[in-house]
Amino acid sequence: MSIISCFLMPHPPLIIPDIGKGEEKKIQNTIDSMDKIGMLIAEYSPETIVVITPHGNLFRDAISVNYDKLLIGDFGSFRYGNISQEYINDREFADAIVEEASDNNIPAVLVDYKLKKKYMLDSRLDHGVLVPLHFVTKYYKSFDLIHVTYGLLSNMDLYGFGQVIQKTSHKLNRKVVVIASGDLSHRLTRNAPSGFSETGPIFDQLIMKYLKDDNRIGIMTMDGKVSEKAGECGLRSIQIMIGSLDGLGTKNRVFSYEGPFGVGYGCVELAVTGNQSDRGLLQEINRKNNAIKAEVREKEDEYVRLARKTLETYVTSNKRITPDENVQDKVLMTEKAGVFVSLKKNGELRGCIGTIEPTKNNIAEEIITNAISAGIYDPRFKPIDVDELDQLIYSVDILMKPEKIRTKDMLNPQEYGVIVSKGHKKGLLLPNLEGVDTVDEQLRIALRKAGINSWEDYEMERFRVVRHH
Numbered sequence: 001m002s003i004i005s006c007f008l009m010p011h012p013p014l015i016i017p018d019i020g021k022g023e024e025k026k027i028q029n030t031i032d033s034m035d036k037i038g039m040l041i042a043e044y045s046p047e048t049i050v051v052i053t054p055h056g057n058l059f060r061d062a063i064s065v066n067y068d069k070l071l072i073g074d075f076g077s078f079r080y081g082n083i084s085q086e087y088i089n090d091r092e093f094a095d096a097i098v099e100e101a102s103d104n105n106i107p108a109v110l111v112d113y114k115l116k117k118k119y120m121l122d123s124r125l126d127h128g129v130l131v132p133l134h135f136v137t138k139y140y141k142s143f144d145l146i147h148v149t150y151g152l153l154s155n156m157d158l159y160g161f162g163q164v165i166q167k168t169s170h171k172l173n174r175k176v177v178v179i180a181s182g183d184l185s186h187r188l189t190r191n192a193p194s195g196f197s198e199t200g201p202i203f204d205q206l207i208m209k210y211l212k213d214d215n216r217i218g219i220m221t222m223d224g225k226v227s228e229k230a231g232e233c234g235l236r237s238i239q240i241m242i243g244s245l246d247g248l249g250t251k252n253r254v255f256s257y258e259g260p261f262g263v264g265y266g267c268v269e270l271a272v273t274g275n276q277s278d279r280g281l282l283q284e285i286n287r288k289n290n291a292i293k294a295e296v297r298e299k300e301d302e303y304v305r306l307a308r309k310t311l312e313t314y315v316t317s318n319k320r321i322t323p324d325e326n327v328q329d330k331v332l333m334t335e336k337a338g339v340f341v342s343l344k345k346n347g348e349l350r351g352c353i354g355t356i357e358p359t360k361n362n363i364a365e366e367i368i369t370n371a372i373s374a375g376i377y378d379p380r381f382k383p384i385d386v387d388e389l390d391q392l393i394y395s396v397d398i399l400m401k402p403e404k405i406r407t408k409d410m411l412n413p414q415e416y417g418v419i420v421s422k423g424h425k426k427g428l429l430l431p432n433l434e435g436v437d438t439v440d441e442q443l444r445i446a447l448r449k450a451g452i453n454s455w456e457d458y459e460m461e462r463f464r465v466v467r468h469h
Helices: 024-045 092-103 113-119 127-135 154-173 199-213 214-219 224-230 235-243 282-299 304-318 330-334 363-377 386-391 439-449
Strands: 003-009 048-053 062-064 070-075 080-088 107-112 145-147 176-181 248-258 265-275 341-344 348-354 392-399 404-407 419-421 425-429 457-463 465-469
Touching: 003 024, 003 107, 003 127, 003 154, 003 235, 024 248, 024 265, 048 127, 048 235, 062 092, 062 154, 070 127, 080 127, 080 145, 092 107, 092 145, 092 154, 107 113, 127 145, 127 176, 154 176, 154 235, 176 235, 199 214, 199 224, 199 235, 199 248, 199 265, 214 235, 214 282, 235 465, 304 330, 304 363, 304 386, 304 392, 341 363, 348 363, 348 392, 348 465, 363 392, 386 392, 419 439, 425 439
Parallel strands: 003 176, 048 145, 048 176, 062 107
Antiparallel strands: 003 265, 062 145, 070 080, 248 265, 341 348, 341 392, 392 465, 404 457, 419 425, 419 457
16 A cells, blocks of 8 residues: 545634634635545545644744644644544554655654654644644545644655655555645735735645646755745745655645635545656756755855855854955955854755844954854854754845934835834844734844843934845
């Protein structure tokens, strides 16, 4: 036995009539498609259903697999705690996929009692599982469940974990259906929950086309900037699902796509047709990743190269480089400025430390100091290790002199960064950040960083940056 079919299913709680109170009728196409999927799964009669969700116990550095004997959840976080579901966990399968992932150097953890206690985790089923299974259980209930929450890992690791799911289904002789739970862009319209982004509809069109055309490499190598601007929560679920189909041919069928609430809901089946040798993608994904990294490195200017060389040298040899031997641009050696160094890995922030005003003799020394701090001493993250260096994308912001402002009308989050202060409390947010599209959002984040309440009196400054990436 093995994977028999895979599905993309969205998870808006209001699709359930008792929660939607009539609003669900606006996504009737999605309801009809989810019902069709439920009936199809009943026909396939899987022994185990694997649901991959964005909304369980999400870790930056690992995929999590729920290990509760009984998997229980409700819609209490949406004020409908009376609507609940309960399933038997296929713990043999859970044990096997985590063990197999470990053997393949893919970070995955069982969310068991010890881990829940240590990190105060909530192992109840989230709505990313509850909504799809609401439609499945209307037609079929004779299955055990695997509850997977993706991690913020590389596309290689996500694909590899999908391979692990397939290998485990073979090993345990399980008949398995995989559900990638995920909504597409949350920024399709002006009234969308996360505001509007021109990239939102583009992302959704690409994903739906790639799924229809079985363009797996397109899905696996989707530009992280595009998915980030789109504000989606389904891509990583889909990428694990694609990995579970490694070496398998499929017949793909798009049931529906719509987004009347400003969020994209897609329903798709990838029905397995048999083995297909040209469907193994790991080497191609790696080749594309390397090509993208090479292009990024080739475009680096001296500011970014200095930050990268600084951190790479410090992590690999515990040595701090000197600007005299590594800098040619006179500006770096003669001018002073505040500098922020930011690190991203797999499209997610991995470290960011900076100085509002200059603290060193020149910009070069400022970059060197802050590159090490961003990689090693950012309290939000564990220190960068050697294996991560090749996956990092760097940016360096040179801050212009801040100017005081009296009203938020003088802010523009794309053009100006903001500094808020009250007494000894101070918070800064850089300009032109993904997902920060309004002045109110910019101020909310800066105030939170400073520990200042929004109703308090506080001072504001704005500043421009020169961004190198």
